[in-house]
Amino acid sequence: MISRRSPLANCVLGFITGIAVTLLSLDLYFYNATPLTTSLIMAMELGHDSRVDHTEPEDAELRVEMQKNVRILCWIMTTPYNTDKKAIHVNATWAPRCNQYIFFSANESSGLPSVKLNISDGRNYLWWKTKEAFKYLYENELDNYDYFLKADDDTYVIVENLRLMLMPYSPKDPLYFGCRFKPFTKQGYMSGGAGYILSREALKRFVEDGLSDPKKCKAGNTGNEDSEMGKCMYKIGVKAVDTRDSRGRHRMLPFSPNTHVPSKGAPPKWFHQYMYYPYDQGDGCCSNYMVSFHYVGPNQMQALDYIIYRLRLFGSYHEHFQNYGIKGASIFTRAKNFAMSYSHLSDPDDPKPASA
Numbered sequence: 247m248i249s250r251r252s253p254l255a256n257c258v259l260g261f262i263t264g265i266a267v268t269l270l271s272l273d274l275y276f277y278n279a280t281p282l283t284t285s286l287i288m289a290m291e292l293g294h295d296s297r298v299d300h301t302e303p304e305d306a307e308l309r310v311e312m313q314k315n316v317r318i319l320c321w322i323m324t325t326p327y328n329t330d331k332k333a334i335h336v337n338a339t340w341a342p343r344c345n346q347y348i349f350f351s352a353n354e355s356s357g358l359p360s361v362k363l364n365i366s367d368g369r370n371y372l373w374w375k376t377k378e379a380f381k382y383l384y385e386n387e388l389d390n391y392d393y394f395l396k397a398d399d400d401t402y403v404i405v406e407n408l409r410l411m412l413m414p415y416s417p418k419d420p421l422y423f424g425c426r427f428k429p430f431t432k433q434g435y436m437s438g439g440a441g442y443i444l445s446r447e448a449l450k451r452f453v454e455d456g457l458s459d460p461k462k463c464k465a466g467n468t469g470n471e472d473s474e475m476g477k478c479m480y481k482i483g484v485k486a487v488d489t490r491d492s493r494g495r496h497r498m499l500p501f502s503p504n505t506h507v508p509s510k511g512a513p514p515k516w517f518h519q520y521m522y523y524p525y526d527q528g529d530g531c532c533s534n535y536m537v538s539f540h541y542v543g544p545n546q547m548q549a550l551d552y553i554i555y556r557l558r559l560f561g562s563y564h565e566h567f568q569n570y571g572i573k574g575a576s577i578f579t580r581a582k583n584f585a586m587s588y589s590h591l592s593d594p595d596d597p598k599p600a601s602a
Contacts, residue, residue, distance in 0.1 A: 309406065311578040313345060316409040318443075319391040320344035321379055324399040325367045329353035332399035335544040339551040343405035345391060350379045365467075372438075373469035377457060380444070384453040392417035394449050397441040402542040402550055407535040408443070411489060411497055413585040414599030417446040420484040421597055425498040425538075426522035427476075433486040434522045435476020437500040439540035442475070448484045455482045485597045490523060490590040491533040498538045499531070502546065506531045506539070535588065 320341055324333040329352045337358050341347040352360035363378050365371055376396065383394055393412055397403060415421055423443040424436025436442035444452065456463035456478045463478035479486070489497050505511045509528035518525065525531065542550065575583075586599050 308577050308581055311576070312406065312409045312413070312581065315578055316393070316412050317345045317391045318393045318395055318405065318408065318412070319383065319387055320347040320395040320397060320403070320405075321383065322347065322349050322397050322399055322401075323372070323375065323379070324349050324352055326351070326353040327367070328399050329356045329358065332544065333358060335547050336397075336399055336401075339547050340403045340405055344395070346387070348383075349399075350375065350382075370468050372471035373464065373474050374467040376471045376475065377463075380449060381453055381457065384449055388446065388449060392446055393443050394446075395441055395443045396438075397538070398439055398540065400542055400547075401439060401441050401538055401540050402547050403441060403538045404536060404554060407497070407537045410535055410581070410585050410588070411537055412443065413582050414589050415445070415487070415597065419445060419597060420447045420451055420482075421445040421487050422448055422479045422484045423487045423489050423498075425496065425500055426486055426488070427520040428522050429520065430473050430477055431480035433476075433480055435473050435479070436486070437498075437540070438472030438475075440498040440500040441538045441540075442472070444484070448479065451482045451484060452478065488523070488590045488596050489537070491535065492588050492590055493533075494524065494590060495530060495533040496523070496525065497533045497536055499536075500540045502539050502541045502543075503532075503550070504546075505541075 322333065322336055322341065324336075329349075333349055333352050334356065337349075347359060349358050349360040351362045351365075352358040354360065354362060361379075361382055363375055363382075365375050365378060379396070380394070387394075395403070395408070412423070422436060422445075425440035425442075426434050427437055428434050452463070462481040464474045476486075491497060499506050500517070501513055505513055507528065511527055513527070539550075589599055590596075
């Protein structure tokens with residue numbers, strides 16, 4: 247159970263919210279500021295790769311096991327115009343931690359892993375672009391991965407925590423994960439900006455059952471991407487999953503840490519009206535194992551990456567999951583037991599995690 251974890255481990259190993267807020271609140275990282283931070287420049291001058299993660303041996307072992315057992319393909323919605331403004335910073339930070347990642351559609355000369363869709367850019371065509379991107383993944387990657395994440399080019403994702411969130415579930419079940427909003431269907435829909443995830447079975451149903459029937463999934467080229475996806479998921483029997491942690495704190499949110507974490511932050515009024523689950527501004531907003539934020543500009547993206555992956559507290563120790571599972575169990579089994587204990591399971595109608 248969560249109560250077995252020491253306060254120090256909970257503080258250190260979780261998303262270091264307090265430190266992030268302190269740095270970000272200094273206004274050193276404006277949304278449209280120059281993307282190279284001082285620490286990154288210093289690292290380059292010293293000959294270090296700023297993206298190298300500093301991990302203990304058991305952390306590295308667990309990371310490898312999670313990558314093998316929770317295989318995620320991440321696709322990022324972008325445009326040729328935004329390639330140099332946004333997409334390259336996603337490529338330089340969190341995207342390579344996915345098992346595979348693809349931009350739809352980056353500038354062809356950028357060198358980024360990209361697939362060109364012959365679709366006009368602009369918000370009016372996001373639903374069309376989303377359908378075509380998922381259709382491409384169905385036709386080319388369905389059996390190669392367990393889960394398929396859609397994100398924007400200003401979404402920041404902590405991929406290891408995403409794997410932790412997905413670990414208790416089975417990709418063979420029709421499941422749909424994200425920041426859950428109330429409108430449009432009984433089970434609501436997932437925010438597009440925070441990113442959302444389809445299980446392998448959900449992707450299969452989306453293409454085979456949904457796109458072939460305009461009564462289930464909206465035909466045509468226009469439409470609001472995230473709400474249309476939510477309506478489609480509901481009609482084809484894909485279940486929306488409660489992605490909060492065991493304490494009811496959100497793991498995926500549609501604004502930046504600057505908006506959600508400060509006690510006097512101010513998400514817009516519609517956000518509170520749309521949220522499917524209770525939301526507490528400030529310290530209670532966000533899980534220690536946060537998965538995603540939205541509206542994260544290039545400098546803030548680089549700053550978050552530094553704080554999460556390179557900043558260390560002297561004298562801290564790492565969670566080894568020794569209290570989760572039988573003695574001698576594999577590190578992945580112990581981690582999965584921890585992941586199950588950390589999931590929010592208060593609603594009897596919610597999809598249930600698969601057994602460890």
